Every structure is written in structure tokens, then in C-alpha cells.
Amino acid sequence: MKASKVILIALDMTRADHIGCYGYPRPTSPNLDALAEQGTRFANCTSSFCCTNPSFTAMLTGKLPLNTGVVINPWREPNTRRFQLDDTTRTVAERCWDAGILTAAVDNLINFAGHPNWFARGYEYYMNASRGSGIIAHHTRSPAINSLLLPWLREHADRDFFLFVHYWDPHGPWTQPEEWNQPFREMDLPRKTNAAGEDHVIGAGPARAVDEQARENMDLYDGAIAFVDAAVGEALALLEELGIAEETAVIVTSDHGRTDYGRPESWRARGVHQGEMHVPLIMRVPGLDQQSVSEFLAHGTDLVPTVLELLGVQGDDSLDGVSLLPALTGEGPPREMVSACGHYCGVPQRLLRTRRWKLIRSYADATADLASFYSENGRHKMLTGYPRYELYDMETDPEETVNLADDQPEVVAEMLEKLEAWKRENADDPDAPDPIIEAARWGIQRDPSLIN
Numbered sequence: 177m178k179a180s181k182v183i184l185i186a187l188d189m190t191r192a193d194h195i196g197c198y199g200y201p202r203p204t205s206p207n208l209d210a211l212a213e214q215g216t217r218f219a220n221c222t223s224s225f226c227c228t229n230p231s232f233t234a235m236l237t238g239k240l241p242l243n244t245g246v247v248i249n250p251w252r253e254p255n256t257r258r259f260q261l262d263d264t265t266r267t268v269a270e271r272c273w274d275a276g277i278l279t280a281a282v283d284n285l286i287n288f289a290g291h292p293n294w295f296a297r298g299y300e301y302y303m304n305a306s307r308g309s310g311i312i313a314h315h316t317r318s319p320a321i322n323s324l325l326l327p328w329l330r331e332h333a334d335r336d337f338f339l340f341v342h343y344w345d346p347h348g349p350w351t352q353p354e355e356w357n358q359p360f361r362e363m364d365l366p367r368k369t370n371a372a373g374e375d376h377v378i379g380a381g382p383a384r385a386v387d388e389q390a391r392e393n394m395d396l397y398d399g400a401i402a403f404v405d406a407a408v409g410e411a412l413a414l415l416e417e418l419g420i421a422e423e424t425a426v427i428v429t430s431d432h433g434r435t436d437y438g439r440p441e442s443w444r445a446r447g448v449h450q451g452e453m454h455v456p457l458i459m460r461v462p463g464l465d466q467q468s469v470s471e472f473l474a475h476g477t478d479l480v481p482t483v484l485e486l487l488g489v490q491g492d493d494s495l496d497g498v499s500l501l502p503a504l505t506g507e508g509p510p511r512e513m514v515s516a517c518g519h520y521c522g523v524p525q526r527l528l529r530t531r532r533w534k535l536i537r538s539y540a541d542a543t544a545d546l547a548s549f550y551s552e553n554g555r556h557k558m559l560t561g562y563p564r565y566e567l568y569d570m571e572t573d574p575e576e577t578v579n580l581a582d583d584q585p586e587v588v589a590e591m592l593e594k595l596e597a598w599k600r601e602n603a604d605d606p607d608a609p610d611p612i613i614e615a616a617r618w619g620i621q622r623d624p625s626l627i628n
Contacts, residue, residue: 178488179425179461180336184479185411186235187404188228188314189347191433192221192456193379194401200379201366203359204401207409208428208458215426215460216504217469222529223432223455224476226446226518229292231431231476232285236267236295236340238480238495241517243604247615250290252311253622259615261294268480269298272338275489280332282325283342287313299340301328314347318407326414333418338487341411345404346430350396357399365391371573377437381451382577385438397434422462425486427479430455436575447520448527448536449576461486464504472503473511473529496602515598517612519619523562524612528595534576535591536566542613567591 192198196205197212198219224234227249230241241247244265250256269279280301286293287304289311296302303324305316321343328339345352367383370376375383380394408428415421436451446452457474459466459482477497484491485499502508510531517526524539540562565581565588581588600606 181424190430218457221457221474256290278337281340284313352403360395372577381436381438
């Protein structure tokens with residue numbers, strides 16, 4: 177399958193379980209829901225990392241954080257040069273541009289204080305909606321994005337292209353007009369009974385942890401998603417108006433979500449639980465007989481090989497992801513597992529996800545000697561007493577409320593063995609130190625905000 181145009185849209189910090197087509201009861205996403213009806217919704221897409229810089233690096237290179245070494249988030253710390261992308265690691269834009277395809281981005285990730293210049297590499301047109309050099313990229317709202325995006329589409333509708341569009345609205349600060357928040361303020365919070373038998377707020381956490389401020393945040397978050405959904409709808413409508421919708425593949429996803437309420441240091445401590453790592457992935461490919469829902473275990477690194485195959489650009493064995501085009505039609509072999517990583521209150525973490533089980537391995541033992549330093553100098557208390565292993569049955573407990581690690585030691589042992597095997601098989605250098613542990617030890621002493 178080859179498309180003449182591909183648009184990759186990233187909605188920053190957007191949880192899958194706040195999107196209507198993923199079962200969210202509140203009407204946050206009519207345009208995304210309509211796109212999913214026309215294409216395929218991936219039910220199980222896992223982000224590569226729990227925060228922006230590493231996740232987008234994986235998304236736009238097709239390389240795991242394990243191999244890029246980009247495993248910190250220096251969004252406000254100048255001169256953070258230790259964790260840079262190697263110049264020889266090619267971005268999707270570089271690959272497309274070298275193949276003669278027009279490349280463009282509406283994005284401002286280079287406004288992070290560490291100036292990660294690889295986010296601008298390979299674009300003939302890099303349109304920075306910040307319109308300045310300040311380190312406030314996440315303050316950019318969707319009208320500013322569309323003010324650049326829509327004219328560019330009109331001007332280049334007759335060209336083949338790869339276009340990356342990055343909307344920030346769900347990230348916060350939530351500054352959308354109040355009219356987008358008010359409908360949610362007037363609605364009850366969506367609830368269910370979770371696997372632990374507790375009253376549970378869908379898309380948040382146990383109801384006992386959702387206080388007045390948490391309720392306010394949920395209403396604002398949903399308002400922001402509805403606001404950005406309208407902006408995406410405006411762009412999709414323009415494709416129709418220009419007569420290029422039938423030649424344009426559209427991919428919508430997110431870099432990561434938001435942490436559940438009810439966990440220590442909730443909604444600001446990251447980590448690799450589902451609220452942070454389960455992201456939406458919706459794909460509409462013209463001319464392809466797509467299944468409406470794919471259960472394929474998709475991963476952030478899969479986007480580059482998918483884009484390359486859509487545009488007929490040759491990939492290579494250096495890519496860590498796989499093309500998702502076979503999964504769109506149900507023809508591809510299932511993936512047995514995916515893994516991802518992050519940091520939680522100073523503790524490095526890895527997850528391993530199979531269709532049924534999810535293991536979280538927290539490496540508090542690797543950083544415990546720095547706990548006193550972290551507590552005295554950091555923003556949070558370092559969770560050295562946090563469980564080393566968490567095991568969740570994703571079929572019966574998608575909210576991860578019942579840790580089965582003590583009850584299922586055989587499963588934990590099997591999953592740990594698979595995790596170590598996965599690391600060996602997927603590492604470019606299996607003998608290199610684990611970058612998330614190295615980064616945590618460095619970041620705790622340099623600036624704990626770099627790893628949270």
C-alpha cells in the first residue's frame with residue numbers, strides 16, 4: 177500500500193481512556209471518533225516512554241530509548257547535553273526528504289531548554305508555532321498550530337508530502353476558552369467498579385482520590401481534549417475541501433498520557449502505569465480495507481516503519497519498530513510483547529506487556545543510595561520503598577488496581593525472564609549499561625525535574 181501524502185498528528189499528553197472511541201463516556205472527541213469509524217483504532221498502543229522528549233524521539237526515529245539513550249526530559253534545564261540523539265540516527269523526516277518527498281512540521285519541540293535539534297532535522301519546512309525562542313512550548317494552543325498548518329496545506333495540496341503536526345492543548349496549562357470546559361463541569365464524573373471492588377472514576381482513578389481539585393483538573397483536561405479535537409476536525413475538513421482526503425493517510429496518536437489519581441505523587445510523577453503509557457492510535461489509510469479495531473500490541477516505535485511503507489520509502493534493519501499496515505487489515509502476525517520505560521519519583525522503571533499480563537519492574541535498588549540526596553534537594557520524596565514488582569491482569573484489571581505480584585510469583589518470574597530476554601534481543605549494544613538507570617543516577621544529583 178502506498179499513499180502520496182501522510183500526516184502524523186500527535187496530541188500531547190492524551191490518555192486513550194479520555195477518547196470516546198476508546199470507551200470514554202464524556203463527549204471529548206467527536207472528530208477523532210469519526211476518524212476511527214473510517215479507519216482503524218488500535219486498542220493496545222503503548223508509548224515508548226512516560227514523558228515528552230524521549231517518547232517523541234522514539235516516535236520520530238523508530239528507535240527505542242534503550243538504543244537512542246534519550247531518556248530524560250530537559251524541558252526547562254539549559255545546556256543539558258549529556259542525553260542527545262546521535263547525529264547518525266536518522267529521523268523519519270530525514271529518510272523521507274532523502275527519498276525526494278516534501279517534508280514539513282508544525283511543531284516546537286526544539287523550544288525545550290536543552291534545544292533537542294533533532295526534532296527539526298530533515299524538514300524542508302519547520303514551522304514553529306511558538307514564534308519565539310522561549311522555553312514555553314507547551315503554552316502553544318491549537319489555533320496557533322492551525323494558523324500555520326491550514327495555509328501550508330492549501331499551498332502544497334498538489335505535492336506528495338510527509339507532515340508532522342504537534343498539538344499541545346491536553347498538556348496544560350489548560351487555557352482553552354471556558355465554553356469548552358463548561359459542558360464537562362455540568363456532567364457527572366463517569367464511574368465504574370474496578371477490579372479491587374472500589375468506586376472508580378473512569379480516566380482518573382479510585383473515587384476516594386478524586387477530590388475537588390482533581391475534579392477541576394478532569395473537567396479542564398476534557399475541555400482541552402474537546403478543544404484540540406475541534407482543531408483536528410478543522411484540518412480533516414480541509415483535506416476534504418481540497419480534494420486530497422482520498423490520497424492522504426492520517427495517523428493520530430500521543431506521546432504519553434497522565435498519571436492516575438490515587439497513586440503516590442499522582443498526576444505529576446510520571447511512571448509506566450496505563451494512565452501514562454496507554455495512548456490512542458487511530459489510522460485512516462485511503463483505499464485500504466481496514467478492520468475497525470486492531471488488538472495488535474502497537475508501540476511508539478512502529479510509526480516510522482509505518483510511515484515509510486505508506487510512502488514507499490525503503491527502511492532498514494536499524495529500526496526497532498514494525499510497520500502496522502498488516503495489522504490494519506488483520507493479516508499481520510500478532511506481537512507477543514512490548515516494553516517501555518520511564519521514571520517514577522526518581523525510580524527507573526520498565527514495563528513488559530503481553531496480551532494478558534503487564535509487569536512493572538521498578539529499579540529502586542539501583543538508586544536507593546541517592547534517596548537522602550533526592551529527598552533533600554528534589555521536588556518529591558524518592559519512592560525507595562515502592563514495590564519492586566507489580567503484576568496486573570490486563571483482561572480483568574485494566575486500571576491496574578490489584579497488584580498480583582505476591583500471588584503469582586511464577587508469572588512474575590516468567591515475565592522477568594522475558595523482559596531480560598527482550599532487552600538483550602533489542603539492544604544495539606547488549607553490554608551497555610541500562611540508560612534509564614544511568615540517567616536516573618545522573619539526574620537525581622543534577623536536577624530531579626529532568627527525570628520526572
